[in-house]
Amino acid sequence: MNETVSLPLRITVxxxxxxxxxxxxxxxxxxxxxxxxxVFPPQGFTLKWYGExxxxxxxxxxxxxxxxxxxxxxxxxxxxxVPCAAGLTRYRVAGQDAVLGLILSPLIVPLIVTGVALxxxxxxxxxxxxxxxxxxxxxxxxxxxxxxxxxxSLLLVNRSLExxxxxxxxxxxVVAMKVIWPQVxxxxxxxxxxxxxxxxxxxxxxxxxxxxxxxxxxxxxxxVIERSFDPSIAAIASLMIFFALLLVLxxxxxxxxxxxxxxx
Amino acid sequence: xxxxxxxxxPERVTPHVTRLRANAKEGAFARRMAKVWEFATGTRMAGYVxxxxxxxxxxxxxxxxxxxxxxxxxxxxxxxxxxxxxFTLENYVRLFSSDLYFRILLRxxxxxxLTSLFTALFAYPLAIAIARGGPSLARLVTITLxxxxxxxxxxxxxxxxxxxxKTGALAWVLKIFGISNxxxxxxxxxxxxxxxxxxxxxxxxxxxxxxxxxxxxxxEEAARVAGATRLAVLRRIILPLSLPxxxxxxxxxxxxxxAAYVTPQILGGNFSPLLGTLxxxxxxxxxxxxxxxxxxxxxxALVLAxxxxxxxxxxxxxxxxTAGAR
Numbered sequence: 001m002n003e004t005v006s007l008p009l010r011i012t013v014x015x016x017x018x019x020x021x022x023x024x025x026x027x028x029x030x031x032x033x034x035x036x037x038x039v040f041p042p043q044g045f046t047l048k049w050y051g052e053x054x055x056x057x058x059x060x061x062x063x064x065x066x067x068x069x070x071x072x073x074x075x076x077x078x079x080x081x082v083p084c085a086a087g088l089t090r091y092r093v094a095g096q097d098a099v100l101g102l103i104l105s106p107l108i109v110p111l112i113v114t115g116v117a118l119x120x121x122x123x124x125x126x127x128x129x130x131x132x133x134x135x136x137x138x139x140x141x142x143x144x145x146x147x148x149x150x151x152x153s154l155l156l157v158n159r160s161l162e163x164x165x166x167x168x169x170x171x172x173x174v175v176a177m178k179v180i181w182p183q184v185x186x187x188x189x190x191x192x193x194x195x196x197x198x199x200x201x202x203x204x205x206x207x208x209x210x211x212x213x214x215x216x217x218x219x220x221x222x223x224v225i226e227r228s229f230d231p232s233i234a235a236i237a238s239l240m241i242f243f244a245l246l247l248v249l250x251x252x253x254x255x256x257x258x259x260x261x262x263x264x
Numbered sequence: 265x266x267x268x269x270x271x272x273x274p275e276r277v278t279p280h281v282t283r284l285r286a287n288a289k290e291g292a293f294a295r296r297m298a299k300v301w302e303f304a305t306g307t308r309m310a311g312y313v314x315x316x317x318x319x320x321x322x323x324x325x326x327x328x329x330x331x332x333x334x335x336x337x338x339x340x341x342x343x344x345x346x347x348x349x350x351f352t353l354e355n356y357v358r359l360f361s362s363d364l365y366f367r368i369l370l371r372x373x374x375x376x377x378l379t380s381l382f383t384a385l386f387a388y389p390l391a392i393a394i395a396r397g398g399p400s401l402a403r404l405v406t407i408t409l410x411x412x413x414x415x416x417x418x419x420x421x422x423x424x425x426x427x428x429x430k431t432g433a434l435a436w437v438l439k440i441f442g443i444s445n446x447x448x449x450x451x452x453x454x455x456x457x458x459x460x461x462x463x464x465x466x467x468x469x470x471x472x473x474x475x476x477x478x479x480x481x482x483x484e485e486a487a488r489v490a491g492a493t494r495l496a497v498l499r500r501i502i503l504p505l506s507l508p509x510x511x512x513x514x515x516x517x518x519x520x521x522x523a524a525y526v527t528p529q530i531l532g533g534n535f536s537p538l539l540g541t542l543x544x545x546x547x548x549x550x551x552x553x554x555x556x557x558x559x560x561x562x563x564x565a566l567v568l569a570x571x572x573x574x575x576x577x578x579x580x581x582x583x584x585x586t587a588g589a590r
Contacts, residue, residue, distance in 0.1 A: 005397045006494060012389045017408045023423025023462060024412060026433045030426055038426065040433045084318035091311025099319060106326050110523030110567060112540050113560040116547060117329035120336065120557070140326045143318060171294040201416045203526050207544070218526075221418040225425070225530060234426065237419045244414035248407070258406075 024241050031234035038231055049235035059236065062220035069131070069216060070199040073138040077195045080139070081146030082188060088147070089154040107144050111204035114140060119208040130214040137205040142198050146191040153187025190257050197247070330564070337557035347554065355558035365542065369562075372538045375453065376522040376570075379460040380468075380514045386461065387468040387513065392502065394469070395476035409466050417463060421530040424459040425450060428531070451533035459531045460521045467520065468513035475509025476502060507578055515574035519567040539563055 026040065034044030053059055087093060088100065106114060118137050127133070157180055165175045203218040210219055221240070224233055251257050340347050341354045359365050390409060394402045412420060427433045428450040438446045449455050479502065487497050525540035532538075537545075539559055547556035 005393055005401065009389055009392065013393045013405060016386050016390060017405065020408060020412060020462065020465065022433070023420055023427060023459075024415060026426045027419070027423050038429070039431050040426065040429075040436050080318040080321055083314040087311045087314025091314065093311040093315055099315060102319060102322055102327070106322065108519070108567060108571065109326075109330060110519070110540075110560075110563050112523055112525050112543060113330070113333075113563055114326065116543060116556065116560055117333040118325065119547075120333055120553065121325075121329040124332070136325050140322065143322065147318065171298040173297040174294065197414060201414075203417060204523075204540075207525070218416050218418050221416065221422075222526065222530070225418065225422050233422065237422050240419045241415050244411065244416075247414050248411050 027234045027237040028241060031231055031238040033231050033234075036230055038229060038234060049230070049232045050239070052232050053235045053239065059220065062215050062217045065214060066200050066217040069134055069138065069214075070196045072135050073142055073199040074192050074196045076135060076139050077142045077146045078188065078192055081143050081191065082150055085147050085150035085154055089151050103147050104144050106140050111141060111202070112207075115205040115208035118205075122209075130209065130211045133209045134206060134214060134216075137209050138199040138202055141202065141205055142195040145194050145198065149191030149194065150184065150187045153184050153190075157183045186257065189255055193251060193255060193257065333557045334561050336554055337561050340554040342552045342554055355555050356562070358555065359558060359562060368537055368539060368542050371453065371536060372522055373566075375457055375460060375524075375528075375538060376518045378457055379464060379521040380517045382457070382461045383465050383468040383517050384472075384510060384514065386465055387472050388503075390465075390469045391472035391476055391506070391509075392498075394473040409469055413466055417526045418530070420463055421459050421527045424455065424462065424531055428455050428458070450531065451535050453532065453536045455531040456528045456536055456538075459527045460524060463524075463527055464517045464520050467516040468510075471512040471516070472506055472509040475506040479505045511574045511578035515571045518570040518574070522566050522570070523563055 029042050030038050030040060031042075031049055032045050032047065033039055033042035034046040034048075035042075084103070088096065093099060115137060118133070118140070122128075122133055161179050161183075162175050165179045166172075170178070200216075201218060202216070203222070206216045206219055210216060217240075221236060224236060337355050338353070339351055340349055341352050342348075359369065390405055393405045397405070425432075429435070430448070430450070432450075434449070435446045449458070483505075484497050484501055487501055492500070522538075523540055524538060525544065528536065528538045529541060539562070543556050543559045543563070546552045546559065
């Protein structure tokens with residue numbers, strides 16, 4: 001069976017994967033350099049850059065704001081998305097294809113365009129509420145993922161299990177909680193997790209809608225990269241990489257989801 | 265049920281009685297819930313009520329803004345800082361007639377095409393390893409490939425900056441091999457291309473791996489038994505049969521890299537802006553909303569066109585190629 005994966009192919013795969021990992025490894029190496037500028041290979045060893053970053057109130061504020069924003073966006077997306085997925089998969093809705101097309105269309109339009117279009121509309125309305133506007137912008141982007149993920153798991157629900165439970169005398173809400181919910185939960189969890197990540201990492205929508213008091217992490221990182229040259233940038237980048245690794249662990253071990261499923 | 269209370273209940277029966285009572289209570293609750301449930305789900309409107317909030321949300325905050333933007337690009341233009349109303353194609357003409365803007369458009373197309381090409385080249389070995397390798401190899405490749413997706417694009421682009429820098433990792437590696445003055449890559453199109461390939465590689469690998477996974481293994485085995493070399497199997501079986509996956513991947517990668525903003529900004533600096541940077545400059549710096557709206561509209565058109573070309577054309581060709589096989 002393994003015959004198709006020959007040795008040359010294995011070596012090629014190894015080289016490509018090394019190239020995939022390299023840009024994440026190099027900043028981590030550079031972040032411990034005891035020099036006032038960035039240099040490779042790192043010289044000496046220090047953790048002071050990490051201390052500097054963690055003590056920085058701007059960095060902390062941005063991080064906390066991004067967490068808050070992502071949490072709100074996830075909640076709103078699930079509130080809108082789960083009922084919509086249920087309506088699309090379990091009821092007859094006229095013009096279903098059109099509705100589906102509308103719901104998935106934010107995935108086609110470039111994010112940077114979605115962001116600028118929203119900014120234009122907000123400006124026309126003369127409406128100023130940065131947090132609300134960021135939540136709206138991110139939800140537009142995240143909602144399609146949630147609906148797609150939850151719909152997929154709703155379509156896989158085994159209807160005969162519901163019938164069996166109903167025949168055995170389970171009232172509808174019990175069927176919903178004890179038969180449907182356990183089957184749909186992975187889809188909701190996957191959709192919610194993906195939504196959180198997309199919102200937390202978003203740059204192209206936030207860049208139009210954020211302001212100085214509502215400044216998500218990606219924008220903050222970008223300004224730091226633009227204006228400073230010491231290894232503290234590498235330290236922030238490393239912290240973000242460690243955070244992502246933690247996320248992988250949480251997704252795979254705690255939630256029991258595979259990354260491949262999230263990405264599909 | 266209240267009668268049980270008056271009877272003297274022996275000690276060991278008490279738990280059962282409590283449970284019976286709870287069951288009866290739940291029964292009443294269940295009947296009420298069932299009524300609510302039936303009312304909510306039994307009506308013909310239920311589906312619409314469930315779908316409506318999300319649809320309304322996207323209609324107001326996505327469709328309306330995008331249409332407003334397209335409208336603005338056609339009905340307004342800025343002349344020497346003053347906006348002039350009325351139907352006009354001037355914004356689009358400007359995009360194609362000005363040498364500066366046209367070069368940016370061409371560069372965007374070039375980067376998007378080359379990114380699709382190179383990601384496809386790198387994607388095939390990985391996709392074959394995922395689809396045809398053992399479970400442990402497949403898992404290793406998938407995780408190593410997808411985990412960086414959780415790392416912010418800004419950080420990944422910055423990672424390439426630390427590699428391509430004059431004092432970066434690449435220069436150091438090249439010095440070991442005796443190349444003392446390495447080529448300047450940072451802030452050139454090459455840097456943008458390298459980072460784009462890295463960032464968008466997973467979007468190419470996953471669809472191709474899916475397509476290869478759907479190929480019947482017995483086809484490959486039959487070819488091998490009949491004496492085909494590995495290369496022939498790759499060229500005559502895996503490549504043509506995985507084309508639908510390649511089409512999906514290519515349209516994704518082309519769309520994403522054509523609209524990329526962060527990566528070209530960090531790695532290309534001011535020397536190789538793409539359309540995304542141009543939109544940002546026109547709107548936030550020059551305040552020329554109609555022109556910015558026109559570039560945005562063009563970007564949407566580009567993405568739709570690439571979807572159409574990659575998916576429709578390739579699927580038609582694919583149908584012709586495999587017609588004999590069926």
